Amino acid sequence: MGRVAAMFGPLGFQEVLFIVVLALLIFGPKKLPEVGRTIGKGMAQFRKASNDLKRTLDTELLLEERRENPPRPVRPLAPPTHGAPLEKSAGEAPGGEPKPETDADGPAS
Numbered sequence: 001m002g003r004v005a006a007m008f009g010p011l012g013f014q015e016v017l018f019i020v021v022l023a024l025l026i027f028g029p030k031k032l033p034e035v036g037r038t039i040g041k042g043m044a045q046f047r048k049a050s051n052d053l054k055r056t057l058d059t060e061l062l063l064e065e066r067r068e069n070p071p072r073p074v075r076p077l078a079p080p081t082h083g084a085p086l087e088k089s090a091g092e093a094p095g096g097e098p099k100p101e102t103d104a105d106g107p108a109s
Contacts, residue, residue, distance in 0.1 A: 011019075027035050 023035070024032060
């Protein structure tokens with residue numbers, strides 16, 4: 001019974017049954033499916049139009065809010081500090097130049 005209530009909203013089972021019987025009496029069994037399709041298409045178009053309108057209003061409100069409160073500029077990050085020396089590889093002299101190769105006996109010729 002809870003599933004029927006969720007499907008028909010605030011209408012109870014007796015109200016839905018009354019509407020179906022009344023529609024059957026008014027339109028007849030041959031016309032009722034056509035009327036149902038027409039009502040279904042109309043509801044789908046109405047739902048689509050209302051969703052489009054809601055989306056348009058939300059977009060306009062967002063644009064208006066951005067015009068009134070523009071985003072603050074982002075400050076650039078601080079540059080890295082240059083106080084700490086970079087690590088040197090084992091084959092470099094203190095000036096960044098490669099060390100001259102030496103033999104165990106002395107400097108290279």
